Amino acid sequence: MCRFVEDDLFAVIIDENGNESESEEELSDTEENQNNKDPQNLLRKLKMEVTTHPGKGGQEVPVYSNDDEHPLDGPHTILHAVQCPKKFIATVAPSEVADTACFVCDSNLVSMQMIEEDADHIHWKQTMSTTHYYATDNWKDDFYRVTPLMCRGVLRGAYRVGRDRSGKIQRVDIIRVYRVTRHFSCWKTVPVFHRVISLVEAALPYKQMTTKQKQLLKANGNKLINRLFIQYYWRFQQSVISQKMSNWDYIDEVDIIPKLPPNFDELRESKKWQERKEALEALLKVLTDNERLSTKVSYAELIGNIQTILAKDANINCQALAAKCIAKFATGLRAKFSAFATPLLPVIFEKMKEKKPTLREPLVECAMEVGRTMTSLEAGQEDVLAALAKPNPQIKQQTALFVARQLDLVAPAKQPKGFIKAVVPVLGKLTGDADQDVREAALQALGSIQRIIGDKNIKSLLGDLGSDETKIKKISEFSDKSAASYAEEQAKLAPEPSRPAAATSSEPSAAAQSAAQPVEAAEADPWDFLDPFDLLGKMPDAFDTNIESKKWQERKEALEGLLQLLSANPKLDPKGGYGGLVEKLQKVLEKDANINVAALAANCIAGLANGLRSKFQQFAISVAPIIFEKFKEKKPTLRDPLVACIDAVVATTSLEALGEIVLAALSKPNPSIKTQTDLFLKRTFMGLNSQTMPKRH
Template identity: 25%
Template sequence: MAEQQEDDFKSLPLPERFAHKNWKVRKEAYEDAAKEFDNAQTEQDSVVRQFVNDSSLWKAAVTDSNVAAHQDALICLCSFLNIAGTQGCTRTRGVAIAPLVEKGLTSTKPAAKAKALEAILLYVELDKADPVVEELLPLLSHKLAKVVAATLSCFTSIFHDFGTKTVDPKPVLKALVKVYGHADKNVRAEGQKLTVELYRWLRDGMKPLFWNDLKEIQQKDLEALFESVKNEPAPKQERLLRSQQAKAERQVAQAAPTEEYADDDEPEGAFEPELLAINVFEKIPKDFQERISSTKWKDRKEACDDLFAAVNVPAIEAGSFDDIVRPLAKCMKDANIAVVTIAANCIEALAKGLRKDFAKYRSTVFEPMMERLKERKASVIEAIAAGLDAVIGATSLSDNLETLLGYTTNKNPQIKLEATRLVTRCLKSTKTAPSIPDTKLISDAALKSLTDAQETLRTAGAEVLGVLLKIMGDRIMNTHFEGLDDIRKAKIKEFSDSAEVNSKYRPKAAPAPKAAPAPVAKKHIGKKPSTAAPRKAPAAAAPPPREESPPPTPQPKPVARPGGVPRPGAPGTGIGRGIRPPGLAAPGKKLPAPSATSNPGSPRRPARLPSPTEDEPPPPPKPLGLGRGLTGRALSKPVAAPVDVAPAPPPAPAFDAAKEAELEDLRIEVERLRTSNEQLRSDQIKLSSQINELQNQNAQLIEDHTRDVLSIKAKETQLVRARSEAESAEQTSSQLQREVERLKRELGRIGRANSPRPESFAASANDIFPDPNGPTNRSQQRNSVPASPNGREGKENMDAFESKRLSPPSSRPVSVAIPSMARKNSNPMRSPARPMSMMYRPQARAPFADGMRDGDGAGNTLDGDARSSGASSQASNNAQTNGGGEQGVESWKRAAEVTQNLKARIELMKARQGHLQRG
């Protein structure tokens, strides 16, 4: 009964048996399906197509609850994938990969685990790895730690078999940070294994993606693990995709090289940075443009520092970096060397990260960096040189050669030296040998450097030539070394021996072997028709006759040929053009005779033999003689030709001797011309070197002359300035001297004015205070007043004097106000009569005069003296009250006014006294 039920189950279709409730039925179904898949011929078989079209069958199979049935289901899936191809892979991987990890890789059965891993690797092999990685990455966040560990182990196997070029490692590397923060130690251990496997392929190039996000202790643990694989050789891909397998088969069919990966798209063991290209725009500060354009150098330096931290990665994703490269090129002209240094570092990082994509920015930064090489500070030069090396490495030497060689003749010696050193570094690092024209350009520039005045530049030029010699070889470079002395050649050879280069020039000589088969084809053509190729027939038939010639040829015939040498005129007779060589016609002079003779064999041989062999010396008659002679003797030619070759060579020397003599003369002439040409070339090189030296000396002399002229002009300017300053000082000194003299004169006048004679004061006192008993009539008093230069003014003064004299004594306080009135009278242009009339009033001095009437006049003298001293003291007080500057000048003016008033009074008193004495 049980057997009947089993037979009933086997009669069911496979899809129904795959979904049966009984695990045994499912297990048998998996086994039967695996056999069907193994026996299928193509993916178009019906049994295969029904499982391709219904992918849900596999979702239930790979998650079978029974352990035994589950293992058979995994075996069946692997058989299906092997025959189903790419279509079966793409249709089923979306429903099968996650269950394979959750149920298969976490199984306790090693066989089931191995089959589950094999199925996942088949999904990668049949199509590509990216969809499989996308299906596996979400499982790294699974709530079960064993599923996360199984996923990491699966990633390790995928990278180990297919490599990092087939499988993109960036998504996995970015997810590793989360793995190292997992609580389960098994997960962290599997993460370390995966990291070590990636390190085998990527080395330190993978660190920028996740290394800085790890803890220090985690970094140390990983570094210790890296030491175990650091010295291993570069790994190679162990398992190929189906597309790669097809390419390899095509290459084998086409007899291509039997390397593992001949196509550019196939993986290589070496790490290529573009696999881990990073988008650096996310890390560049948003305010970079504002900060790089700031007027403060610290802001510019900080902006470049932040940019360097963002772009200092092994590979950078391509993008528009114009807004970043242009400010960096502008920073090459910055006055602050710290900004220049960090900007050069940024350019170096961009060139290394972008590589070929940096070629479009080369023209923007190359020339500013070359111009900045004039800097003297070593750290700046090193940074710029490293940036230039990276720029040229991102492009090629030939792209930059013309611009670079232009700077080897720059006026600045520092730029010239660094440009020459840059050429040397580029030649050492390039992997492609320069072309012949580029070699000539570089050699010419280096030869100019050998004649420079600076020893360092001469050494740099010799090093360039030495590296070129190592790359290009002696045969090409010796032509450039003509005219150099032995010392320079020895130095160049020394640099060549010590140079380490990455390229070697190999001339292309491919066409030479292909030219050899052509003559062979011509030989076959010449043998078939004798008339079609008359010239080729002797050449082709020449070797056989030489083998047959010794037995039949008689020795006496060469003796007869010297006698026939004078017969070169025979061809002019027109008897037979085919028998032009005279030396072979010695047996008979007439052509018909040989046929009529009793011994036709011997005469025919000489007649037939010369025609093919002796045609060769004279080319013009050759076609005619061969054509007619061969057609006239068609049957005998094949026999005569082999025998005729032996006698043919002797006449050739007669013609060869003349040609050889002429050739020898031509060789001598060519040799002479060559030696003269070499001599002229060496003289030209010497003259050019002398011209260069003279030009350098002339330039140095011009610089010295310019420097001397500028120094002379500077000193002349200083002299002119000193002379103008001396003249202004002399003028100031003379003005001060005149002012001092004037002040001395004024002081002398004031001193004389303040010390009047005693008798003048006595006379003035008597005049001012007359005796009351004396004459009192108005006429006498009027007469006693001295005459003024202006009569009217004197009269007015006299009237004023009389009226004031008769005024009552109550007006005496006026005498007390005399000093103040004198102080107010500051105008020196005033008439002296007014102060006299105001200051000396008889009424004011009347009581004093009455009291002193009976005296001897001493009171008058004392009174005059007191008044004079009062006026002087008043003037000095006024001078003291006016302080500094303009006040001092005003005080001197007032003192002068007081002095003039005193003089006027003294004169007035003297005149009055004289008038009284005369009266």
């Protein structure tokens, strides 16, 4: 009978007579496949000091390797699990791993279930599991995939297909076969961080071997060992995400109040600036040592006291420390800090008048971190506008730079439209400020805005300044820099692009160079930046009377006045009640005998639809049938306005909502109605994609 023990290098089998099997030869470190390169040369590992990682129950777990950034395949997983030196074999599972690392565990003491059901199992999402069989001819380093022959769930044999053209099936001795069960998972909140747990075990348990098989096993010095090989790795080079993950997702929330010195308040309120400085230094150290702060504790009083020091303390060193502490509170509480952000901004902006780097630099960092916690820049809009209006040039400069830096983080799809609309005219005015630094900062902020909304919209919002080619050129330059900053920020959050294996040229391809360039943001809709117009309060005089006049010239005059207002004010106030006006225009379009008046009514309805957009949707179903019916008119005088009108109406709703109306129009006997309805459908379908295409009609 045999028993299994492990010496300093490898596990060996010792038979009942005390004879050891032959030891394994050292593994060569010459693998060509970099994705499955040996984690460590075994000879080097024997001489290396063992580094450890915290394990379950507070025990230390030896780290087998920490430089494997690619997942190992099955054969290499077996190789390292089987030939792992004893000093690297763990008896407990590692916990709270946040970096690239490999571990080897004794599967008799640590099971897959123990790892997957540990305290942090709720953070992992299993993506795949596999079971494969591998065999070896020399029990050293030539593991290859084989096909098992199973009978009622029991392994009865294995074979491999020959590598030559004949494809001859080769029988494999079952005692040379290993079963590798692998569970793949990723971190739920950071899915680029992966874990692979591999159970490596002999396919045929020793107890089930025949005497002949045991003799053959002994003769070849095989180490029949069950082990777990656990690999943690990032799908791309570790970046800021890993830092955020290790410092946030893994770290427990901490209540820092009990960690402050007992005499903290006494020192903070001292008349001696050295003692106030001592208190702030102690707080800063506690905040630095505990990056994630408890969200169940109220820090309002403490943050309020630090805010007072920042605003009123006469010593610049104390002010600088207060700014650093506030920045740490912002990074430690994140979104929970947003309630303190708005009251702090005016204090920070006011202190920006200080020119000395001792205070200015902590203030800049503080403003940046506080701004990150805000739900939107619109929350601090009034404070930003007030700071930009200050006479002090340093305040104006640093506030404009704050706007630029915050907008460098914003995706075009999430543009703060209200903030942009309010701040652009002010920044435009500052481009003519007497101070050069203020002018430059204002242009930089406008460049960040241009990246988000496009050059056409920035020119529109700037008014007359939009025709100043020198400033527009400078804004465009800052826009390019903002795009680079935004792309750099996004690159930290995205995996590296995969490289084709067949690529041999050291020069990047044109496609690769193109992909490396920042993607130009789509132009924002100018309509979003327009002021809504109160049409109902500015209707033409005697409109209600003239629209019902028996004289077509007066009806025409009333509609021309309305159309002029609609053309001059493309965005309408959505709060108005437009039902009565739409009803009057429908009546004119449907029943007026004069083709010119009907055409004007169609243009006015189109203007209302374009000005109200989705708010016009409630009128679409009642207006559309009238438009389709009027398509029987062949003259371009009316037909063209009708085409523009139906296109504007459908843009406020969906084609599905008008489905029955469209089908009714297609069934009309009049050929002009059917033709124009077909053309309407063609135009509409050309503007749809697979997601917006109606499913029912």
